[in-house]
Amino acid sequence: xxxxxVGLAAAAVALSxxxxxxxxxxxxxxxxxxxxxxxxxxxxxxxxxxxxxxxxDYVQGVIDSFEKKYPGVEVQxxxxxxxxxxxxxxxxxxGGSLPDVTNLPPDFALPLVKNGLLVDVAAADxxxxxxxxxxxxxxxxxxxxxxxxxxxxxxxxDVNYWNTELLTKNGLDPEALPTDLDGLIAQAKVxxxxxxxxxxxxxxxxxxxxxxxxxxxxxxxxxxxxxFNTPEAAAILDxxxxxxxxxxxxxxxxxxxxxxxxxxxxxxTVAWTTAGGNYITSLATDxxxxxxxxxxxxxxxxxxxxxxxxxxxxxxxxxxAAIALARWVTNAENQAAFAHLVNIxxxxxxxxxxxxxxxxxxxxxxxxxVIAFTSLAKAKILQPVQVTQAMSDFVDQQFALAISxxxxxxxxxxxxxxxxxxxxxx
Amino acid sequence: MAGGGRxxxxxxxxxxxxxxxxxxFVLVITIGPFLWQLSTSLKGIGEDVYxxxxxxxxxxxxxxxxxxxxxxxxxxxxxxxxxxxxFIVVAGNAVGATLxxxxxxxxxxxxSKPALGLFLATLVxxxxxxxxxxxVIVRGLGFADSLVGVALxxxxxxxxxxxxxxxxxxxxxxxxxxxxxxxxxxxxxxxHIGLPNVRxxxxxxxxxxxxxxxxxxxxPLIVLTDPDKYTLxxxxxxxxxxxxSNPRLIAAGTMIAFLPIVAVFAVLQRFFFKGVEAGAIKG
Numbered sequence: 001x002x003x004x005x006v007g008l009a010a011a012a013v014a015l016s017x018x019x020x021x022x023x024x025x026x027x028x029x030x031x032x033x034x035x036x037x038x039x040x041x042x043x044x045x046x047x048x049x050x051x052x053x054x055x056x057d058y059v060q061g062v063i064d065s066f067e068k069k070y071p072g073v074e075v076q077x078x079x080x081x082x083x084x085x086x087x088x089x090x091x092x093x094x095g096g097s098l099p100d101v102t103n104l105p106p107d108f109a110l111p112l113v114k115n116g117l118l119v120d121v122a123a124a125d126x127x128x129x130x131x132x133x134x135x136x137x138x139x140x141x142x143x144x145x146x147x148x149x150x151x152x153x154x155x156x157x158d159v160n161y162w163n164t165e166l167l168t169k170n171g172l173d174p175e176a177l178p179t180d181l182d183g184l185i186a187q188a189k190v191x192x193x194x195x196x197x198x199x200x201x202x203x204x205x206x207x208x209x210x211x212x213x214x215x216x217x218x219x220x221x222x223x224x225x226x227x228f229n230t231p232e233a234a235a236i237l238d239x240x241x242x243x244x245x246x247x248x249x250x251x252x253x254x255x256x257x258x259x260x261x262x263x264x265x266x267x268x269t270v271a272w273t274t275a276g277g278n279y280i281t282s283l284a285t286d287x288x289x290x291x292x293x294x295x296x297x298x299x300x301x302x303x304x305x306x307x308x309x310x311x312x313x314x315x316x317x318x319x320x321a322a323i324a325l326a327r328w329v330t331n332a333e334n335q336a337a338f339a340h341l342v343n344i345x346x347x348x349x350x351x352x353x354x355x356x357x358x359x360x361x362x363x364x365x366x367x368x369x370v371i372a373f374t375s376l377a378k379a380k381i382l383q384p385v386q387v388t389q390a391m392s393d394f395v396d397q398q399f400a401l402a403i404s405x406x407x408x409x410x411x412x413x414x415x416x417x418x419x420x421x422x423x424x425x426x
Numbered sequence: 427m428a429g430g431g432r433x434x435x436x437x438x439x440x441x442x443x444x445x446x447x448x449x450x451f452v453l454v455i456t457i458g459p460f461l462w463q464l465s466t467s468l469k470g471i472g473e474d475v476y477x478x479x480x481x482x483x484x485x486x487x488x489x490x491x492x493x494x495x496x497x498x499x500x501x502x503x504x505x506x507x508x509x510x511x512x513f514i515v516v517a518g519n520a521v522g523a524t525l526x527x528x529x530x531x532x533x534x535x536x537x538s539k540p541a542l543g544l545f546l547a548t549l550v551x552x553x554x555x556x557x558x559x560x561x562v563i564v565r566g567l568g569f570a571d572s573l574v575g576v577a578l579x580x581x582x583x584x585x586x587x588x589x590x591x592x593x594x595x596x597x598x599x600x601x602x603x604x605x606x607x608x609x610x611x612x613x614x615x616x617x618h619i620g621l622p623n624v625r626x627x628x629x630x631x632x633x634x635x636x637x638x639x640x641x642x643x644x645x646p647l648i649v650l651t652d653p654d655k656y657t658l659x660x661x662x663x664x665x666x667x668x669x670x671s672n673p674r675l676i677a678a679g680t681m682i683a684f685l686p687i688v689a690v691f692a693v694l695q696r697f698f699f700k701g702v703e704a705g706a707i708k709g
Contacts, residue, residue: 050663052653053498054670081663084647087554091561091648095570266476278669285672287474342669 038320041072045099046325049308050082058341066328073321093117098313100322101329104150106139106385109311113142113149119312120147125323132330136347139307139381143223150309151326152347154335157303157379158274159372165293166271170194172201177297181210181239184272184300188248191271202249203261203270205399206240208392212382213301219384226420229413237402237409244403254400266290274299276306277343277372280365296368298375305379307347343369345376391420467491467677475673491678495665498675501682503654504661508640509686511577511657515639516632518581523631524624526582527590528616532602542591545584554644561648571651580639586631593627594620629697636690640683658683 051059063075078099080088086108092098093112104112112118121140122128128148129137136152164174171194178184188201208218211233218228243249250269252260265273266287273279284291310326312319328334335346336354343365345357357373360366387395395416402412437445462480469475470486495501529535530542560579561570569575597619605615621628643659650656662679665671691698 050668052664054667082666083663084644088647091558094558095565267478287476288472289474
């Protein structure tokens with residue numbers, strides 16, 4: 001992945017250069033090229049991200065029903081592989097060949113919004129804010145740009161997962177799980193002593209999400225500078241530094257990247273991880289003997305909100321059909337049907353009362369679903385979309401320096417803020 | 427060797443142990459991850475993949491993962507696409523790099539130094555930087571969403587030109603001069619003196635460009651839109667979907683993609699190691 005992200009950064013730079021030269025030829029006016037209120041017919045293309053082959057039947061079903069509802073419309077479905085999707089989207093954008101309806105998470109959509117390539121769906125379809133949950137719509141609003149640049153699709157959040165076997169073996173009670181960072185550190189001490197340092201409870205170093213959760217304002221409201229070098233943030237890093245010094249975390253956490261905590265959890269080195277609502281199901285594939293021993297609990301503090309959405313490029317030649325299709329794919333019934341297949345959550349307000357999401361089937365995976373669903377009500381996007389992978393990487397390195405004690409927490413934060421500001425405005 | 431005295435080339439037992447230990451160590455760290463993939467691809471659905479100490483012997487060995495890969499994606503069609511691309515890339519590099527390398531090494535022409543400089547300069551740029559402009563060019567040529575478009579940018583690689591140039595440079599000037607005095611044309615010098623002496627390097631170029639074409643992921647992904655035209659590396663990504671990634675299937679897919687590279691190397695390895703000796707220059 002690392003290499004791809006370097007590529008993404010380079011490609012993003014190249015894209016903005018191209019757009020500036022007018023080579024990509026994007027319209028920079030805010031009005032869509034075609035009218036929104038035309039008849040829904042003709043050809044329209046839909047691009048999804050790595051849903052084949054597992055969800056082929058589902059997506060094809062949604063498309064078939066759409067074509068049935070609007071006779072004369074023909075949907076071309078493209079499913080892109082998981083790796084390299086951001087590069088694919090950026091090249092499509094610079095070549096002017098983005099599909100009419102494209103699945104873009106908010107951070108992938110940002111460079112396209114900056115170059116004026118996406119349709120403001122709130123302007124084209126005023127009911128967006130009424131029909132979708134505010135958190136989802138918020139994901140597609142960008143500081144400094146008016147409008148909403150995508151229909152919210154499915155949502156997810158993080159849930160805490162615990163390895164009950166490791167907990168009970170080391171004198172901890174799975175019924176009394178930690179509910180905040182201090183509780184986690186306290187139990188991590190017990191874990192370390194009882195296991196003789198072989199098993200751990202803490203599995204990762206903090207991220208910007210943890211800072212937001214502790215009340216640190218990561219970014220200025222105008223989205224033009226970073227502000228997370230506060231004493232509160234330094235205090236969080238100090239807590240982790242002390243924990244690390246006492247040997248409460250595996251050494252690997254300093255070098256591992258995102259999802260490293262899940263890898264440590266899978267190999268039963270640590271007894272805690274955070275992951276999406278679908279984690280137990282995928283664990284059942286990876287490590288079948290571990291999955292039944294895993295129990296979920298709500299995330300510490302404010303749960304993070306992860307949004308997927310469907311955006312429409314201004315280059316679309318069939319705006320009425322594109323809007324109708326994006327709405328169709330993201331409507332309450334189709335999202336609910338999707339959520340029955342996998343633990344994701346609809347972004348439509350109408351789905352909030354669906355008992356399917358608020359009742360567990362008794363399995364741990366079912367419990368995780370209910371916990372995630374109830375968390376969503378208060379979940380927020382905790383990491384600003386302006387944070388690119390390059391910034392996260394740098395922040396990650398600075399946090400590692402602070403936690404290992406090689407640098408003071410305040411200096412690490414100052415350096416991280418300075419570098420992020422430079423990357424943001426560079 | 428057994429029991430006899432050691433000559434100049436003899437190795438003391440201690441040194442032998444040290445040598446073998448080092449060799450085994452390097453062997454383990456190079457093929458360890460590979461063996462782990464192989465064993466993962468053979469593990470049954472009831473087995474844990476990620477464990478604290480990696481286990482290499484599958485408890486419930488099965489070939490089912492391979493069967494499932496071929497059911498999930500059209501492996502043979504994708505492999506065919508990859509072969510087509512690899513063929514163009516290998517042919518382009520074998521011919522193009524030989525001609526360009528020979529010209530840069532053995533011919534004197536106006537601008538040969540700046541030309542070499544430019545060749546070197548393009549090596550400095552990482553591929554990702556130029557990938558969008560490359561895409562715009564290929565699209566402008568009308569090769570977007572085609573296998574030719576995938577193969578074209580890789581069909582002449584600067585590194586291979588430099589490798590061939592170095593190979594041609596290692597042929598002593600005297601042999602070439604003798605040929606010139608005998609009245610050999612440039613083509614005759616290339617065919618009769620140049621080529622027999624660079625077979626080793628040529629096989630290196632063939633192997634490298636084959637591996638490059640076969641393994642490339644990002645560029646084919648960007649050029650191709652139609653899933654029927656996907657190359658194997660891109661197509662294998664279907665095994666790693668959102669919410670669904672069975673590491674056993676991914677490992678099996680990796681093994682399938684790896685086989686042709688073994689085949690190409692197996693065919694060419696005798697040139698790879700011996701080719702250099704086959705020419706006119708010996709000792």
